[in-house]
Amino acid sequence: MKEFDTHRIFNIAHTEDFNALALDVFRFQYKNNKVYKQFCELLKKSPQKVSHHLEIPFLPISFFKTHRVTSTQKEAYTLFTSSGTTQSITSKHFVPDIALYEESFQRAFKQFYGKPEDFCVLALLPSYLERKGSSLIYMVNSLIQKSEHPDSGFYLHNLEELHQKLQELEQNKTKTLLIGVSFALLDLSEQFPIALKNTIVMETGGMKGRRKELIREELHHILKQGLGVDSIHSEYGMTELLSQGYSKGDGIFTTPPWMKIITRDTEDPLTVQPNRKTGGINVIDLANIYSCSFIATQDLGKTHPNGSFEVLGRFDDSDIRGCNLMVL
Template identity: 60%
Template sequence: MFTPEDIISIQTRKEFHKVAMKVYRFQYENNAVYREFCNLIRKTPTEVRSLDQVPFLPIEFFKSKDVVSSTQPIQTTFTSSGTTGMITSKHHVTDLAFYEESFRKGFAYFYGPIEDYVVLALLPSYLEREGSSLIYMAEDFIRESKHPESGFYLHNYEELITTLQLLDQQGKNVLLLGVTYALLDIIEQHKFSLNNTIIMETGGMKGKRKEMIRAELHSILCQGFGVAKIHSEYGMTELLSQAYSLGDGLFQCPSWMDIVIRDPEDPLTRIEDFGKTGGVNVIDLANINSCSFIATQDLGKKYEDGTFEILGRFDHSDIRGCNLMVV
């Protein structure tokens, strides 16, 4: 059995590869859905001798199957947001300690201790439903920050505007974690000039506004908040780890997470050349009790220094192959 320490303590690429191979074999043996998928594409432990041969489970399986690698009781189930009638993803979590260690250490890896920040969470579309992993993380950040001013905001924009200005003027370090459309709503009501605040967008218009390309969106947010950079968090229901962008849309992973770019025409083939666009595969070793190898529906590029960009999503018609067993 793996412990959170086995995963979160990874420091080197050599360690990452070693643990990832152990996780692959563990999940092949203990995850019926992943094992069946591996068998169908002939990627069993007999054939898989290195990490670059490990298969990635299409993320759609989280909508139709119970993707679990543990016999322990399910502690919670995170669910994705979706419009009415849409099938949502379900991520069954048997040990929340893996998630808590991952998001706490992952944030601290890039930003330092959460206690150094007043955390303001503007996540209305997530607060209005059950089962959001982002709300679970934000609640923990707010509690662990130990600042009385930390808290959630729903539609009380005027109160948030007043609080944000006051805290920034007092010289306090502020983290404003917001869903994209709500951040745009705020700057339409007030133009800021912030000096001590990190604006971190979590992505998504949630059907409230027209989607925008990142460069245009970040330019508007920078002007509206009076900041030089917009930070971003890359996470999803099906992952227990997050990557962060400290500006310019370039994301970095913590040491127990990695990104692999796949050929959009051949989902079982990796793109080895840096800077080429393809499908985003994620290795998230914190997902030890579900599946650590996931083929997402995102399009992206990876660069030689390990950073990556998210460029958009596949249209449904663009997803080719790898739909075995997905019903």
């Protein structure tokens, strides 16, 4: 199998570059990904019938739970798995080239926030630390190591210790990034309120069954009050992706050049929604070259003309129409 020139992924300069590369990736994955090819064939979509990235079929994300979605014959890989209950089936993302993931999140972080070396990076991610195979833990651990700050590190349930560390960093006016899962940040803000002036607070979403689900506005309002910040940043990523979108407040996310969000009609998954209209979130992640770059998620959202997007919630199973068009 001929390997793909991955250097092209991170050198996109214009919209035309993205479209051309997306079509090349589609051709590569159609040829080398058996699961994706069968899905495309069922839709009667082939590279010969697709001339724009909006016409490329999006594989339902649930296939990562039931199939090995790969576009390579390489046997060595890093396995990322999603969180889930003991009864649920978890997603599995086989990543044969971990350097692609590292380059993707490092470039994106630098684009949106600058160099990790400029931060003390604190991670409050108990639900992720308590299991193996988290792509988020892999990313944050790398950022912690690259920050090279002696106080950078992970926190599990030791909220009082984290509170004391934040106080020390604030007194020293240290530029800090606190990245945490929603329920743990809520616990911190309620049990140990603080006024953070030099700290970016970034939530990664998810109550993980630990607390009642909240809409974004309510969650961010509580966190802003308890942690004394003007805005709450957010990260949009998932096990099945190798790229992330970031929001610096108000729930408006932007993506790096090799990632694009498109929304689909909730009743007709093959129809693209216009900007500002709610639909199912489809993700093009060109860094996913060795799995599938075109994924239909179970998130609801809307896009904006400048390429930014919002996440508004998730589909109920009963709301998904025509997404799983086949059983392989």
